[in-house]
Amino acid sequence: MISRQILEDISNSSTIRSMFIEGKELANEIGEENVYDFSLGNPATPAPINFTSALSDIIREEDSLSLHGYMDNAGYPEVREAVAQNLNRRFHTDFSKKNIIMTVGAAGAINVILKTLIDPGDEMIVFAPYFTEYRNYIGNWRGQLVVTEPDYQTFQPNFADFESKIAAKSKVVMINNPVNPTGVVYSKSTIRRIATILSQKQKEYDHEIYIISDEPYRELIYDRKNIPFISKYYNNTFMTYSFSKSLSVPGERIGYLAVPNEMADFEWVMSGLTIANRICGFINAPSLLQKAVALCLDETADVEFYDRNRKLIYHELTGMGFSCVKPEGAFYMFIKSPVADEKAFVETAKQFHIILVNGSTFACPGYVRLAYCCSYEMIQKSLSAFRKLAQYYHLSA
Numbered sequence: 001m002i003s004r005q006i007l008e009d010i011s012n013s014s015t016i017r018s019m020f021i022e023g024k025e026l027a028n029e030i031g032e033e034n035v036y037d038f039s040l041g042n043p044a045t046p047a048p049i050n051f052t053s054a055l056s057d058i059i060r061e062e063d064s065l066s067l068h069g070y071m072d073n074a075g076y077p078e079v080r081e082a083v084a085q086n087l088n089r090r091f092h093t094d095f096s097k098k099n100i101i102m103t104v105g106a107a108g109a110i111n112v113i114l115k116t117l118i119d120p121g122d123e124m125i126v127f128a129p130y131f132t133e134y135r136n137y138i139g140n141w142r143g144q145l146v147v148t149e150p151d152y153q154t155f156q157p158n159f160a161d162f163e164s165k166i167a168a169k170s171k172v173v174m175i176n177n178p179v180n181p182t183g184v185v186y187s188k189s190t191i192r193r194i195a196t197i198l199s200q201k202q203k204e205y206d207h208e209i210y211i212i213s214d215e216p217y218r219e220l221i222y223d224r225k226n227i228p229f230i231s232k233y234y235n236n237t238f239m240t241y242s243f244s245k246s247l248s249v250p251g252e253r254i255g256y257l258a259v260p261n262e263m264a265d266f267e268w269v270m271s272g273l274t275i276a277n278r279i280c281g282f283i284n285a286p287s288l289l290q291k292a293v294a295l296c297l298d299e300t301a302d303v304e305f306y307d308r309n310r311k312l313i314y315h316e317l318t319g320m321g322f323s324c325v326k327p328e329g330a331f332y333m334f335i336k337s338p339v340a341d342e343k344a345f346v347e348t349a350k351q352f353h354i355i356l357v358n359g360s361t362f363a364c365p366g367y368v369r370l371a372y373c374c375s376y377e378m379i380q381k382s383l384s385a386f387r388k389l390a391q392y393y394h395l396s397a
Helices: 004-011 015-030 049-061 077-091 105-117 133-140 159-165 188-205 266-279 287-294 303-320 342-351 376-392
Strands: 100-103 123-127 144-148 170-176 210-214 237-242 255-258 332-336 367-371
Touching (some): 004 133, 077 100, 105 255, 123 133, 133 144, 170 188, 188 210, 303 332, 342 367
Parallel strands (some): 123 170, 210 237
Antiparallel strands (some): 100 255
């Protein structure tokens, strides 16, 4: 018999993936061109040409034995140094290779951090709506998830609820910025307030409370917004990053984590992270991809592509009477369901061949997520279906 834990994980399996599969099945029935699948955050822009060129150049020019062999569990020293210097130049940090660990994406980085920090029963606080896999990640290490309410007008944190949820067992606060699923950006003032509350609570409980700032969408921001580099506001911060979205390579599973020198017990923490990278089963981040991303740290996918999609879908849907906070980053919209049961709304949308994800997946019932990382042409074609959906619910601007 399989474990009780994995049985629970199966029952909580990602609704996002389920909707993606449903979309594929519907496409097989009526044709892909007739299905408007907004379920999965799978980048629609190609990887930058310099990234693919870097891969082929490295394979052609480097010795295959050394290229494909083991290295430090933390990653190649020269790659980590390149990442550190890139962050220093862009965010005025003070990193070197000792502050960086190359990881198997941001998901790998988060699990490595939680392995290093969490004892059974320790609590991780998340801000709803949150990326659903965070529940699974803390569950891997027998920790407990604590969910705080958002300010539903802005989808910034509800600070009163956040402060009330911090307790003696609180060990980690997870921040996702820009936010999946809302596209909201946590501003400098938001980060400062979180930091102030946590600094006070650390003193109250006489132990460290860490922030993990998960930032795979950091490069995908609009309207000249800025993402605050959170370690400048709070010392006990881990920053996790993935190149999945910035380089449009989600299947390659390559990222890193960064830790400031000012973190409590820095040397012990870095030793723990390095060992955790090995004993979690990753051993090290993929060797070829480490070397490739080191040559492409200033490359990004086509942000204008996503911005064009954002402007079209937001303008058209709000014009039809749908309601949502305007996305400032990433490639998601979080739309208020016109009926209290958003799962019923999702089912109705499927009648018009529109595939959305229910907000309960993100601990925010009453809303649905729309991923606009698709072709502009698909959005244009979908608008007639959305108009029929709006008419079904008697919406008006």
